[in-house]
Amino acid sequence: xxxxxxxxxxxxxxxxxxxxxxxxxxxxxxxxxxxxxxxxxxxxxxxxxxxxxxxxxxxxxxxxxxxxxxxxxxxxxxxxxxxxxxxxxxxxxxxxxxxxxxxxxxxxxxxxxxxxxxxxxxxxxxxxxxxxxxxxxxxxxxxxxxxxxxxxxxxxxxxxxxxxxxxxxxxxxxxxxxxxxxxxxxxxxxxxxxxxxxxxxxxxxxxxxxxxxxxxxxxxxxxxxxxxxxxxxxxxxxxxxxxxxxxxxxxxxxxxxxxxx
Amino acid sequence: xxxxxxxxxxxxxxxxxxxxxxxxxxxxxxxxxxxxxxxxxxxxxxxxxxxxxxxxxxxxxxxxxxxxxxxxxxxxxxxxxxxxxxxxxxxxxxxxxxxxxxxxxxxxxxxxxxxxxxxxxxxxxxxxxxxxxxxxxxxxxxxxxxxxxxxxxxxxxxxxxxxxxxxxxxxxxxxxxxxxxxxxxxxxxxxxxxxxxxxxxxxxxxxxxxxxxxxxxxxxxxxxxxxxxxxxxxxxxxxxxxxxxxxxxxxxxxxxxxxxxxxxxxxxxxxxxxxxxxxxxxxxxxxxxxxxxxxxxxxxxxxxxxxxxxxxxxxx
Numbered sequence: 001x002x003x004x005x006x007x008x009x010x011x012x013x014x015x016x017x018x019x020x021x022x023x024x025x026x027x028x029x030x031x032x033x034x035x036x037x038x039x040x041x042x043x044x045x046x047x048x049x050x051x052x053x054x055x056x057x058x059x060x061x062x063x064x065x066x067x068x069x070x071x072x073x074x075x076x077x078x079x080x081x082x083x084x085x086x087x088x089x090x091x092x093x094x095x096x097x098x099x100x101x102x103x104x105x106x107x108x109x110x111x112x113x114x115x116x117x118x119x120x121x122x123x124x125x126x127x128x129x130x131x132x133x134x135x136x137x138x139x140x141x142x143x144x145x146x147x148x149x150x151x152x153x154x155x156x157x158x159x160x161x162x163x164x165x166x167x168x169x170x171x172x173x174x175x176x177x178x179x180x181x182x183x184x185x186x187x188x189x190x191x192x193x194x195x196x197x198x199x200x201x202x203x204x205x206x207x208x209x210x211x212x213x214x215x216x217x218x219x220x221x222x223x224x225x226x227x228x229x230x231x232x233x234x235x236x237x238x239x240x241x242x243x244x245x246x247x248x249x250x251x252x253x254x255x256x257x258x259x260x261x
Numbered sequence: 262x263x264x265x266x267x268x269x270x271x272x273x274x275x276x277x278x279x280x281x282x283x284x285x286x287x288x289x290x291x292x293x294x295x296x297x298x299x300x301x302x303x304x305x306x307x308x309x310x311x312x313x314x315x316x317x318x319x320x321x322x323x324x325x326x327x328x329x330x331x332x333x334x335x336x337x338x339x340x341x342x343x344x345x346x347x348x349x350x351x352x353x354x355x356x357x358x359x360x361x362x363x364x365x366x367x368x369x370x371x372x373x374x375x376x377x378x379x380x381x382x383x384x385x386x387x388x389x390x391x392x393x394x395x396x397x398x399x400x401x402x403x404x405x406x407x408x409x410x411x412x413x414x415x416x417x418x419x420x421x422x423x424x425x426x427x428x429x430x431x432x433x434x435x436x437x438x439x440x441x442x443x444x445x446x447x448x449x450x451x452x453x454x455x456x457x458x459x460x461x462x463x464x465x466x467x468x469x470x471x472x473x474x475x476x477x478x479x480x481x482x483x484x485x486x487x488x489x490x491x492x493x494x495x496x497x498x499x500x501x502x503x504x505x506x507x508x509x510x511x512x513x514x515x516x517x518x519x520x521x522x523x524x525x526x527x528x529x530x531x532x533x534x535x536x537x538x539x540x541x542x543x544x545x546x547x548x549x550x551x552x553x554x555x556x557x558x559x560x561x562x563x564x565x566x567x568x569x570x571x572x573x574x575x576x577x
Contacts, residue, residue: 004372005339012369020357089351094414097317098370099343 006104009095013108014115016091017079021116031075031120036127039067042189052191055225062226064131065215066188069208071124072151073183075117077175080158083109084168102254106159110250113155114148121147128219139218142232146214149239153207154179156246163253179208186212191226203228207242210235269331270295270454271316271422276325278311285311287477288325295421298448298455302465302563303474304571309458312474313426316456317347329422343371346415346453350426352407356400360391360410363399364417371418378417385413388443405436412443416453423447425457429464441467460571462559471559475567485559492557492565495533499526499540500550507548514543522570524550529561 002010021027043060050059086092095105125143129135158175165171185199186208192200203209209228214235216224222232272292278285285308293299303309314320315327318339327334334341354363361382368378386392389409394402399410408429415423428444429437445467447453457468465471466485473481473488481488501507504521511519511526515536519528530536533554540552563571 003340005343005370008372009370012366016355016358016366019362020355023357089349090353091355093319093349093351094347094353094367095370096319097342097345097347097349099339099341100370101339 002104002107003101005099006101006107009098009100009104010108010111013095013105014112017082017109017112018115018119021079021119028123031071032123034074035067035071035124038070039063039127039131043067050190052225053193057225058132061132061220063189064128064133065212065219065226066183066186068121068124068147068215069150069186069188069212070183071121072117072147072211073154073179073208075120076113076151076154076158077179079113079116080109080155080162081168081171083159083162084166084171087163087166103251106156106247106250106254109159110152110155110247113158114151117151117155118144118147133219137221139221142236143215143218145236146211146218146239149236149243150208150211153239153243153246156243156250159250160246160253163250163256182206182208185209187216187226187228188212207238210238210242214239268295269293270329271334271456272328272331274326274328276312276315276322276327278308278315278320278323284477286315286322286325289474289477289479290325291472291479291482293454293456295454296448297469298444298467299457300465300468300471301456301458301474301479302460302462302471302559302571303458303567304460304569304573307460307474308477309460309474310426313424313458316424317345317349318342343418344420345422345424346418346420348411348415348423348425348428350430352411354399354407354411354414357398359396359398360386360402361395363410364414367414368417373418381417381419385416388446389413390439403436405432405439408432408436408440409443412440416447420453423453423455425455427459427461427464428457429461437463462563462571465559473563473566475569481566485562488559488562488566489557492529492561494529494531494557495554496557496561497528497530497533497536497540498551498553498555499528500524500552501526501548502550511540515539520564522564522573527561527564529557529565 039060043063046063047059050062052062083092087096092105128138161174162171165174185202186206187203192203213228214232216227217232269292274290276286276289289308289312301309301312311320315322321335329341329344332341355366358366364382364385365378368381373381386395389412391406391410394406399407402410412425412428429440432440444455448455459465468485470482470484471488472479499507502524504524504526508519508521508526511517511528517528517530519526528536537552537554541549560571
């Protein structure tokens with residue numbers, strides 16, 4: 001199980017990446033500017049034509065929770081990318097030669113990546129009132145739980161892909177091909193339509209959809225328009241299962257010891 | 262210099278490793294005593310990197326065993342790893358963090374108590390001549406400074422074994438000397454046992470004992486002095502094109518052992534200076550680019566013992 005050296009290593013990795021993140025102003029600016037632009041441009045462009053069936057909700061308000069998830073998704077993709085370069089020549093190599101288990105290395109990396117993702121999401125959430133979600137009416141514990149679980153799940157998935165693929169181009173290719181479509185059909189940009197049962201089925205099998213759904217409920221209340229049918233508890237349970245599965249995958253991947261290059 | 266006697270600190274028996282069909286380590290055994298500076302000398306491709314990865318716990322050997330103070334040291338026994346410090350050939354410091362932060366992170370990984378870590382960090386930075394650069398991001402330090410800081414980080418938890426991969430690769434002469442002074446000092450204070458891999462004769466000369474690694478095997482373990490004494494007298498080096506053919510011709514005409522490597526033929530011989538005029542007269546003008554006589558180096562000793570050139574790249 002987790003021993004004292006493992007806890008030390010988790011703490012070190014966590015602290016290190018947070019310091020690195022906050023020490024690079026360009027990353028902070030990019031982390032904030034990109035979703036704001038995305039939300040503003042796509043949101044405004046779609047606002048004129050988009051009508052949510054059975055609701056008068058405007059598109060900027062509908063799209064906002066989706067962009068929150070996009071922030072988490074991109075942060076998880078980009079922060080776990082460092083696993084590849086750090087593993088063969090870099091800080092992680094020294095950590096791997098240290099006294100902690102591979103599992104601890106995975107946890108440290110995943111926790112730190114999730115923290116960066118949550119910090120970026122928090123920065124973007126400052127704009128929630130502009131989207132029509134007053135900060136005081138937000139269900140913060142639910143929001144934190146949903147975003148933390150999906151962040152851990154995505155970061156662990158990123159770790160596993162990074163470890164197995166082991167090159168930056170391949171990592172990007174896989175992550176972008178896998179995750180961007182998943183995000184698009186998560187209900188982030190448009191709801192599932194009863195006329196497209198296949199799309200609905202994909203959505204129900206898509207963990208990101210449950211994160212979007214829980215985020216909608218946290219921001220707009222239990223009956224928020226666009227949320228999937230079902231309870232918040234079910235959303236969180238699916239997300240917890242997703243996080244547990246990808247964490248297990250990441251630990252399995254990290255235990256494979258590749259040949260030195 | 263005297264080699265410390267005593268029980269084995271780090272030892273191995275029959276380490277093997279293969280990448281598919283390609284055997285990188287073919288039954289490597291050795292026994293390193295506490296307190297000595299021990300080097301694995303071999304050309305690229307001899308299996309040094311694979312051996313280093315196994316010693317560092319990054320790669321499990323296909324078979325064979327590794328022992329620290331007589332206890333088996335396999336990749337799953339991570340806590341024994343706390344007694345080792347590892348310095349990689351590639352930089353493994355965090356360039357975005359300061360020198361101090363890097364050492365503190367290293368200390369935290371090995372659970373050095375905070376106060377102790379603070380004190381050790383200051384001591385090690387001073388010893389590495391980096392006290393005035395303590396707050397600079399590592400990315401702004403020179404190559405030599407970074408190397409000394411890497412070593413300092415590996416020492417921050419007072420390991421009993423310090424493991425280094427090609428420790429002075431890419432360093433200028435001054436940085437090379439300062440790094441080795443620091444490593445020798447470590448030995449002087451009765452600190453860590455130093456284990457390193459290298460392909461450089463000048464680096465190998467600093468070791469107490471050397472294991473000659475050739476094509477995945479240890480073919481000799483001796484002091485540098487003893488290795489050098491295996492080469493008789495002088496080395497006469499003839500630089501010329503077509504070295505292979507020339508070596509055969511020299512061997513035939515003078516009855517000496519001549520080895521070709523690259524664009525040079527080397528001949529080991531007592532009273533080498535007497536051979537030089539005979540060589541020059543025996544061959545037409547312009548056949549040689551240069552002829553020289555020198556004392557044997559560890560590169561010559563390696564060639565003598567392993568039968569291959571230390572500078573060559575071999576694929577086992």
